[in-house]
Amino acid sequence: MSDRRLRIETLDDRVIVSLDRPATKNAIDAEMVAELHAVCQELETDPKPMIVTGGPEIFAGGADIGQLRERRNVDALAGVNSGIFDRIARLPMPTLAAVAGYALGGGAELAYACDFRIGTPTVRLGNPEGGLGILAAAGASWRLIELVGEPLAKEILLAGRTLNAEQAREVRLLNEVVDADQLLETANAWVDRMLRNAPLALRMTKLALRMPREAHPTFDNVAQAVLFETDEKERRMTAFLDRKNTERKQK
Structure with missing residues (x-):
C-alpha cells in the first residue's frame, strides 16, 4: 500500500492535487506538507493553475492532532503549516480549492490560501483551534479578515462559528456551490475560464x-x-481588431 498523502494528476495546462488520507479524514501531517512543497516547486518552475481537492465527501478535517500534540516552540517558529500555505498562496498561477464536507482548522486554512473555493452543499468551514489550546496560526488569523472582514473573522476564530455552504457562499468564502458529482467538473470549468487569458497576463494580474x-x-x-x-x-x-473589421463589413 502506498504511503503517499497526495494523488497528483499533471495535465498539459493544470495540476489536480487530491488529498488522500481517508482513514484520517485527510488530516494534514508533516508528510503531506512535504509532498505539497514538492508540488509547489514544480509549479514555480513550470507555472500552471492548481486544483486542490479531498474528494466528493471531505476536504480536510484539520491538521494531524497526533503530530501537533508533539510539536514544541521550535516547531511553531519553523512555520510548518503556515509556510506551505503561504507558498501555495504565492504560486504564479491561480489556485482553486474544490471543497466537500468538512474543511476545519488546517483544512480550512489550506482552502483560504487558494485563490478560489468551490464547494458542495455539505461544506462546513471553521477554525476550532482554540478548543485544542492553540490558535489558527497557518493563515486564518489574517487571511480571514482579508476574505470576509473582521467581524465575521472574529465570530469564526473567537466564538467558534462554523459556516455551512450557503453562509460561506453569501460572504464569498465559497465562490460557487454545486452538487458533489459536479465538484471537479466545475473546478475545471473555472480553470478553463481563467486560461482563456494570456498566461503571462494572468500571472502579472495575480501578482x-x-x-x-x-x-x-x-x-x-x-x-x-x-x-x-x-x-x-x-x-x-x-x-480582436480583425474580428471587429470582419463584423463591420458583414453589416
Missing part, C-alpha cells in the same frame, strides 16, 4: 493583486510595460 497599496501604480506600469512587448499581446489584439 498585482498581492502587491501592497503603496506599490501601485508603479508596479502596474512596469507589469504593463512587460506585457506590451509580448508576441501574445500583439497576436490577441490583432485577432
Whole structure:
C-alpha cells in the first residue's frame, strides 16, 4: 500500500492535487506538507493553475492532532503549516480549492490560501483551534479578515462559528456551490475560464493583486510595460481588431 498523502494528476495546462488520507479524514501531517512543497516547486518552475481537492465527501478535517500534540516552540517558529500555505498562496498561477464536507482548522486554512473555493452543499468551514489550546496560526488569523472582514473573522476564530455552504457562499468564502458529482467538473470549468487569458497576463494580474497599496501604480506600469512587448499581446489584439473589421463589413 502506498504511503503517499497526495494523488497528483499533471495535465498539459493544470495540476489536480487530491488529498488522500481517508482513514484520517485527510488530516494534514508533516508528510503531506512535504509532498505539497514538492508540488509547489514544480509549479514555480513550470507555472500552471492548481486544483486542490479531498474528494466528493471531505476536504480536510484539520491538521494531524497526533503530530501537533508533539510539536514544541521550535516547531511553531519553523512555520510548518503556515509556510506551505503561504507558498501555495504565492504560486504564479491561480489556485482553486474544490471543497466537500468538512474543511476545519488546517483544512480550512489550506482552502483560504487558494485563490478560489468551490464547494458542495455539505461544506462546513471553521477554525476550532482554540478548543485544542492553540490558535489558527497557518493563515486564518489574517487571511480571514482579508476574505470576509473582521467581524465575521472574529465570530469564526473567537466564538467558534462554523459556516455551512450557503453562509460561506453569501460572504464569498465559497465562490460557487454545486452538487458533489459536479465538484471537479466545475473546478475545471473555472480553470478553463481563467486560461482563456494570456498566461503571462494572468500571472502579472495575480501578482498585482498581492502587491501592497503603496506599490501601485508603479508596479502596474512596469507589469504593463512587460506585457506590451509580448508576441501574445500583439497576436490577441490583432485577432480582436480583425474580428471587429470582419463584423463591420458583414453589416
